[in-house]
Amino acid sequence: MKTKTFVLGALAALAMASTAFAQEVTLRIHQMLPAQATIPAQAIEPWAQMVTEASGGRIAFELYPAMQLGGAPADLYDQAKDGVVDIVWTIMGYTPGRFPKSEVFELPFLITNGEKSSAAFYNYVMDNAADEYEGIKVLALHTHGPGLFHSKEPITKLEDLQGMKVRGGSRIISNMLAQLGAEPVGMPVTQTPEALSKGVIDATTVPWEVTPSLRISELVKNHTGFTSDHGLYSQTFGFFMNQDSYNNLPDDLKAVIDAHSGLEVSRQFGRVMDNGDAGGLAIAVKAGNNIVQLDEAETARWIAAAQPTIDQWVADMTAAGVDGQALLDAARAAVAAEGN
Secondary structure, three states, rough: OOHHHHHHHHHHHHHHHHHHHHEEEEEEOOOOOOOOOHHHHHHHHHHHHHHHHHOOOEEEEEEEOOOOOOOOOHHHHHHHHOOOOEEEEEEHOOOOOOOOHHHHHHHOOOOHHHHHHHHHHHHHHHHHOOOHHHOOEEEEEEEEOOOOOEEEEOOOHHHHHHEEEEEEHHHHHHHHHHHHHEEEEEOOOOHHHHHOOOOOOOOEEEHHHHHHOOOOOHHEEEEEEEEEOOOOOOEEEEEEEEEEHHHOOOOOHHHHHHHHOHHHHHHHHHHHEEEEEEEEHHHHHHHHOOOEOOOHHHHHHHHHHHHHHHHHHHHHHOOOOOHHHHHHHHHHHHHHHOOO
């Protein structure tokens, strides 16, 4: 009987040890969007699953969408840097002026699609702006696909934007909207549905991928894009890990994180954005909404009208002691290197 008890006890201890080994570390991921939105559902969750599998179950994750751990979207970067959470996904434009060199990828008519522009953005940052992310582990950097207008009233020419209250997602985008003649209203993307329904804004600038989770195609019936290889604008995103959370891992688990970080993960996040764009457009088409694509002549007018936004950014960077034109040239070269 004692032998049997000893064996059972040993088996139980072994099982407990195996369980402890299988979940050596649990990392918390915090971000601002609903769990069903494109990046949380199709990029972050699959990434977490791949890391868990690659670690043999030794790295586990807890996913906290929609700011469930508290704070505002603008707090996310600091939550990761300060160790409040282990990993965040956030929008750099939510903290204006903090990542000035990275802002270049928000300039009008620069980016192409999500996948290529994300690879270009990652390479650009690593070569030109890595100092903006000191003290944090960069897992991925990416953009979304081409931004466009979603409006209550049709936008078919530049003049239609005059006086229109339009949500802008970052300092650069709001500056561009003002110079194009609109009245920019800054707010996190999660506040857009309520702002549209209450008449706080007349239109919003978001890519197609975000429209399903925010019901944009139900709230407005007009969508305006451009005849151009380069979208009206983009925003920049980061997937970041607390440096101590990374440093405290054993070397073999650091290697797992490293293998699931960097250029290819950035490219994959951008590819997910492109897939989301296709899905969002399909929903609007099915709903019978008015899809406007401005022709080449009208698009050229918008490109010319947006040039002062680019000139102002270069001037601001130069005034701050940074060669803004060199950074713009580097960004354009990174985009061109991806085939556009």
